[in-house]
Amino acid sequence: MESIDRKIINLLAEDARRSLASIGEVVGLSASAVNERIRRLVAIGAIRRFTVDVDPAALDLPITAFVLVALNYDAGEDAFKAAIKAHPAVLECHHVTGGWSYMLKIRTADLGGIEAFLADLKAGRFVARSETIIALSTVCERGFAGMEG
Secondary structure, eight states: OOHHHHHHHHHHHHTOOOOOOHHHHTTTTTHHHHHHHHHHHHHHSSSSOOOOOGGGGGTOOOEEEEEEEEEOOGHHHHHHHHHHHHOEEEEEEESSSSSOOHHHHHHHHEEHHHHHHHHHOOOOOTTTEEEEESSSSSSSOOOOOOOOO
């Protein structure tokens, strides 16, 4: 990937609504050339989607928790993945190493939301065991950290 492409990605990661002309000024290209590069980056999968950074408290979802899950493989891993992808509380799901199968990041309005989420997992018989870690505060959270180039 060219350094100009990396710069474009970094600029979009900072502000996905940044104008093509503004990006072009930084990277030394016309707006149309920037647009073409962005289309190409999307086409090859380097840019998967454009998103917004929302304040969870503004959506009444101030509780962030991380749930470590050891799967009950009798329930089926594909069924677990489908349920997790469909669950509105789940922000992230990572297959991990060590004593756990998956690590989930969830957001809820209150502690009862965490209990409800865990009840949903138990109802699906997906969980052999779990551990929940509640975040007291968030020091840093990024959708993309940027990259050198």
